Amino acid sequence: MANAHPIAHDDHHDQPAPGIGRWLFATNHKDIGTMYLVFSLIMFFVGGAMAMVIRAELFQPGLQLVDPVLFNQMTTNHALVMIFGAVMPAFVGLANWMVPLQIGAPDMALPRMNNFSFWLLPFAFTILLSTFFVPGGAIAGGWTMYPPLVLQSGDAFPMLIFAVHLMGISSIMGAINVIVTIMNMRTPGMTLLKMPIFCWAWLITAYLLIAVMPVLAGAVTMLLMDHFFKTSFFNAAGGGDPLMFEHVFWFFGHPEVYIMILPAFGIVSEIIPTFSRKPLFGATSMIYATASIGFLSFIVWGHHMFADGMPMAAQLFFMMSTMLIAVPTGVKVFNWTATMWRGSLSFEPPMLFAIGFLFMFTIGGFSGVMLAIVPADFQYQNSYFVVAHFHYVLVPGAVFAIMGAVYYWIPKWTGNMYNVTLAKTHFWLSTIFVNVLFFPQHFLGLAGMPRRVPDYAVQFSDWNMVSSIGGFGFGLVQILFAVAVIQCIRGGKKASAEVWDGARPVGLEWSIPSPAPYHSFTTPPELHPAEVHRS
Amino acid sequence: MNVKRFGEMVGRFARSASVAAGLVCAVLGRAGTAVAGDRSPNTSNGYNLPMGVTDISHEIYDLHMLVFWICVGIAVVVFGAMIFSLLKFRKSQGAVADTSMVHSTKVEIVWTTIPVIILVFMAVPAAETILKMEDTRNSELSIRVTGYQWKWQYQYMNDAEGINYFSTLAQDSNFARQLHSGIDPKSVPNYLLSVDKPMVVPSGTKVRLLLTSMDVIHAWWIPDFGAKRDAIPGFINELWFKVTPGKEGIYRGQCAALCGRDHGFMPIVVDVRTPDDFKKWVEEQKAALNPAVVPAAAPAAPAVAPEPVKTARLN
Secondary structure (H helix, E strand, O other), X not given: OOOOOOOOOOOHHHOOOOOOHHHHOOOXXXXXXXXXXXXXXXXXXXHHHHHHHHHHHOOOOOOOOOOHHHXXXXXXXXXHHHHHHHHHHHHXXXXXXXXXXXXXXXXXXXXXXXXXXXXXXXXXXHHHHHHHHOOOOOOOOOOOOOXXXXXXXXXXXXXXXXXXXHHHHHHHHHHHHHHHHHXXXXXXXXXXXXXXXXXXXXXXXXXXXXHHHHHHHHHHHHHHHHHHOOOOOOOHHHOOOHHHHHHHHHHHHHHHHHHOOHHHHXXXXXXXXXXXXXXXXXXXXXXXXXXXXXXXHHHOHHHHOHHHOOOXXXXXXXXXXXXXXXXXXXXXXXXXXXXXXXXXXXXXXHHHHHHXXXXXXXXXXXXXXXXXXXXXXXXXXOEHHHHHHHHHHHHHHHHHHHHHHXXXXXXXXXXXXXXXXXXXXXXXXXXXXXXHHHHHHHHHHHOOOEOOOOOOOHHHHHHHHHHHHHHHHHHHXXXXXXXXXXXXXXXXXXXXXXOOOOOOOOOHHHHOOXXXXXXXXOOOOOOOHHHOOOO | OXXXXXXXHHHHHHHXXXXXXXXXHHHHOOXXXXXXXXXXXXXXXXXXXXXXXXXXXXXXXXXXXHHHHHHHHHHHHXXXXXXXXXXXXXXXXXXXXXXXXXXXXXXXXXXXXHHHHHHHHHHHHHHHHHHHHOOOOOOOEEEEXXXXXXXXXXXXXXXXXXXXXXXXXXXXXXXHOOOOOOOOHHHOOXXXXXXXXXXXXXXXXXXEEEEEEOOOOEEEEEHXXXXXXXXXXXXXXXXXXXXXXXXXXXXXXXXXXXXXXOHHHOXXXXXXXXXXXXXXXXXXXXXXHOOOOOOOOOOOOOOOOOOOOOOOOOO
8 A cells, every 4th residue: 555656756746846935835735734733833832821921920819920901911812822823723734634634635625725724824813913012902801802891902903803804714714625625525435424533523613613603703893893883783872782792702602612622522533443453432423423512512602601691591491402512422432431441552642642631621521511500600600610611621622632633643744753752751741730730720710719810819829829830830841742743843763654553543544655745645545444434 | 339339439539539638728728828727718618619608509509519429420430431441451461452342322322311311310400499590579678780890889779779889999909909019918808809898788688689880791799699690781680699697797709700901809798787787787878878867867858868768678
């Protein structure tokens, strides 16, 4: 198999263009994937630096470092940068790299749109981050952009709206590309149910993106109209309704949460079988579970708004629909566990991250079930308990899955094996510090500390100090990740085509040499039964 | 596994967990901390929800603990299975993968059905509590609560009609919380949780709050009452609480919705008094509103008198 797809040398398109042009005018899915991933890593450190400011100010009670306005700018922009700049582009980058390789396609279906959707992002984030230097300062009203508060922003306001529009357009184009590629370019014989689970997770994610990003665009456009064109969509004095923004926003916002976790499910479903040397347990039910989560994500948005004053019937409906999500999510966790059961486990870095995901995402899932219980939610809502919950699903959840994916596939991308000891050190230190960072926040929230505050009552001092120490540790340890990745790009032990020789990697991506040639699968590969995830 | 053994196991786990938590707290509650022993501004022990002082807050606490222990039970089983796999099925110990184990409809139906049943067990008591929380009928005292950037306004209705004042962060906290103030927050009593003039309410009385806002969205939250609701401009939200008689005292909370620069500095303090003391407080307030009226006297000249004092309903 290794020589089935040789690099052709007779056409200048088969080699990367020289110089910066290779990146500016990139249409190759691997180049664009790389750019997405590098961009995401940079944004991860930018957003992380903001988190360090937050944790430094919260290290002890009293205001020592920053003004409350700057603190609010930090929380707001930390969220925007991490969600739209780090997690989502990382998943799109992984889709760019891996979807064509997994389905045996030569490239994404729409390469020029692919280029455009990437290059919007640096502009969007330049605009967003430059708001720190405009009159009135950066957006400080929270990433949720609730009116009327967000309308009190200065010149940053229209820049925020424009940046959000750019990010939305970029996401929609990325999603269209994934759908068109998966629907049209699978190698002959690969029916949808034989498609790798990562592609499945991304297909469902792409539909969620197309469904909700326009809703966000609509919401922020209405904000823009209220601010500049004297409309009153959300202005009570003009007959509008500030609560309507929250409904529209969370109709986007909740599926958005799953946009950030479904691809992670896909990644973990690839890694665990490989290092368990066993097929994914209940692969078909995994697909149905992912699809059910995608569907349910559209009918649970109200659980973000229980304390807003909601009719009792709506409270009951949103409580029950939210609890239902636990069922398909549980199926996934059980299936991953069953995949490891009676397997033959080894603990390479990707597997460590997948196992870390499994445990800590489940902890976030438990606090999610607790949050669904409406009466208790009145106590949890907008407290640090919520902060702990969503960071558990996003950091040791989504971010660990992304790092696991990088450690899993980077030898295929670069042709080199990274420093495994360094990667394992990165994993263990990250796992320790992420728990020191976020676990005490459960206690803080339950004891009554609200979120988004720059200062707190002295009774909350101890856990905040513990959490900050965890935060600094976690932040520093991520430098190891950057080092491991950079080293791996520059050189290292050569990886074989299968990369994980002793394990059981399944899928077309392992049938091409490492590093993956610049153009792969120029003719559709044959699908061997051994390359299919399920029997 | 029989239920009794499972119960014992959970109990043992709980004991060792609380010992561990106690140890952590002992280490953290080191000497020199001005608040040693006092780890929460409310009835919470510093790492769990407060029991609170209303029936609703008790019900919330019980629901919270019920769901928590169910989660712990599931965690013991699921994490147990994961840890068992991680220890038992290691390649380094010669484990051979059973590649035939790919699917089992029976097992999958079981682990879809059991969670649904467990969820129903959580949803039923939760729904019962929601019904109680939403029942704002038959309140005995209503207070209109208006959020401002960054203070609260309390306008009393019913028998306390006419009492109307603002409640802002106490001066000593306000000095200490300035950037580079040089004042140790630990030297300030109830740092960030005290106000110049708290809300005063009677115990054993169903108090209804009518919440709104004059600018952005705020949220009124007293953890000990199990009471939180947003104050939204253009809307009036309702919220009620009834503090158990005998639990009179000062209860503290904070604004729970990001409302701008000083969101962290608009605390909520409620002074719960016995109905008799509350009645006295109402008289005093009214006297202060109109010095011409002698406390407890009959309404004075109608031209300047506030609403007649109706004390009959305030038992």
